[in-house]
Amino acid sequence: MTRPGLLDPAPDVAAHLRRHGSPRPVTTLQIAHAGILGCGGGEFPLAAKLTAVADATATRGRTPVVIGNGAETDPLSRKDRVLLRTAPHLVLDGLDAVADLLRTESRHLVVHDDAFASLVRALTERRGRPPVALHHAAPGFVAGQETALIAALTGRPAVPFHSAERPTRRGLGGAPTLVVNVETLAHVALLSRGRPFTTRLVSVTLGPTPPRVLAVPRTTRLRELVPPRRPVLIGGHHGTWVDADADAPLDRLDRLGARLGTGALLVPATDVASTTAALLDRLAAETAGRCGPCRLGLPALATAWRRFIAGAPGARDDVRAFAGLLPGRGACTHPDGSARLVASALAVIDAPAMRHGAPSEVRRAS
């Protein structure tokens, strides 16, 4: 019999406690030991973020803030929505555990409309805890970025802002702020029951069908989830293409020059070139419309890409030039992620045809 997992349905708090048992307090050391990584794209070690917030709290004497991020703005990722509807108490247990650890009652959770009712209901079932402020996630691809989330919670437009200090040091209302993905919180909740960090949620899109969400062991190989001999986009719109013979366990995708990130896996219906064109069109349409290098640079890149795949002479150089201008020139990493997508697409398109008998793990040049 398999042990209770992230997506085991728990329609109410009684079912949740029967399935998972009662939580015990967690420490940052336990989280560090368990190796819990952020599941919202960055894969940053949670323990490091907690330490940064705790340090800022100590030096600045301000009570920290915790914000659970269920905004999930990449259309290729559906796992956070499914998690919030299926197991809201796991997410809320994680939020409480992290906030207790940081000794703050300032608890926020941002979710989309389709999970809002589930969270309202779950919150009414929880007694004797500090209240959680539940917020509607704003639409838009960049709205889930840490500073955009914080801006939206203060009534400003949900777009990233520039700051000399990271949110962990100065965020919502100037307080040290921990923005943490809802799946990450669920892993903390499992850890509070003594369960190690051994699973991840993935959203698998094969061809034109909608993403399918699965909870899988972190040691699952890529090709157990997607068909062989097909290129795969790992990590969604800001992810990395890997070629048709690439394979590795999900916790060692670095061998392929990739990161699981949001857990979105796409095997396109068509090919890398035209799929990337569609992704770039969306990325260009979804900028905040503020920072010049991104607002103007992404549409230029998308146009150059379409010219490149149509065979226009010189267009490849334009693609490289526009992509090269993007990293580090904007308030957030929307342009950086777009440049990474293009670089990996070029690498896959340029790769030699699959060699028979080649090693199954292909090292990807960055």
Next chain:
Amino acid sequence: MPREPLAMSIDFTRCAGHGGCIDLLPELLTADPWGYPASAAGPLRSGVPLPPETIRPAREAARLCPRAAVLLDAGR
């Protein structure tokens, strides 16, 4: 005595591509096709190091930028 700035960053939410900083720091900055600053020395979002001879023009650029988009950091 104020501390010397060690790094320069650009707040691109404020930058409108006036280009004054590019004119003052030609060794450090170039203009992209739309007039916004770019640097080979690193990401302007988080900061590029300022060689000693660029500190005075960098201060000038920060002072003159009409959008207050040039930010100088004394280091961590």
